[in-house]
Amino acid sequence: MRFQDQGVIITGAGSGIGRETAIEFAQEGAVVACTDIDSDTAGRTVEEIEKRGGRAHAFTLDTTDPKAVKTVFAAAAERMSRMDVLINSAGVREIEPVVDLPYEEWCRVINVNLTGVFLCSQAFVRKLTSEGTSGSIVNLASTLGLTAAPNRPAYTASKHAVVGLTKEMGLELGESGIRVNAVGPGVTRTALTERYFQNPDMADTVKSIHAMNRWGEAREIARVILFLASEDASFMTGVTVPIDGGWLAGKKM
């Protein structure tokens, strides 16, 4: 049990990668604070963890609300009695070319995907540094934090920024014992991407961008997140690890 009795807080834990990561942490002995803007889904993740014999608490949290972040992080720390790991998984995406993207949509995506990561990381780091404890943050960047694809300007910009923020925090916090890393998943089947799979041609295109000619599953992302958060990655900080089935290896001929 790599995380026995550790306190893990996860944003966007009601669905997809955040949900699967919450379940995996609980299976490894952690007490998990499952936060999501959608309180029903956060509660359902907690139910699933408890059904499997794990420990978790649900919190409603909009990661773009600075006041709420402060309140929920304090409440979660109290419920878990310690805080060791933060997973920033809450995320949204647009599908719109840059020429048509409304300003409001640009702001929505940047706020959730970038500002939310900043606010939650700051709350977590303030708590740990005030107590002089060590810990680990894992951010959900994306393959689109390392390369681009058309029609996702705010998403691609926000994920590149998360890669940068991960480097920045890794550098600043290196000596404090708080490691900060990110993962860059390829297309992973979750609510975020489900519409791709409703159209067989689109599903084939999605498969073909990965060298392995398939999409990823949330559990495959969760396992690498747990590795980065664990002592097995004790000399890693400031990096973004692609989990992309070979997408970034190059283009097929």
Ligand SMILES: NC(=O)c1ccc[n+]([C@@H]2O[C@H](COP(=O)([O-])OP(=O)(O)OC[C@H]3O[C@@H](n4cnc5c(N)ncnc54)[C@H](O)[C@@H]3O)[C@@H](O)[C@H]2O)c1
């Ligand atoms: N699925 C993929 O193919 C893929 C690929 C690369 C990166 N990612 C990233 O992984 C993360 C998780 O994505 P997913 O595929 O699990 O998506 P998902 O839609 O299944 O889950 C995202 C969760 O975030 C929550 N959320 C949205 N806005 C929020 C806010 N303001 N505050 C708190 N919670 C909020 C949603 O309610 C949802 O439960 C995202 O950051 C996403 O960009 C996903």
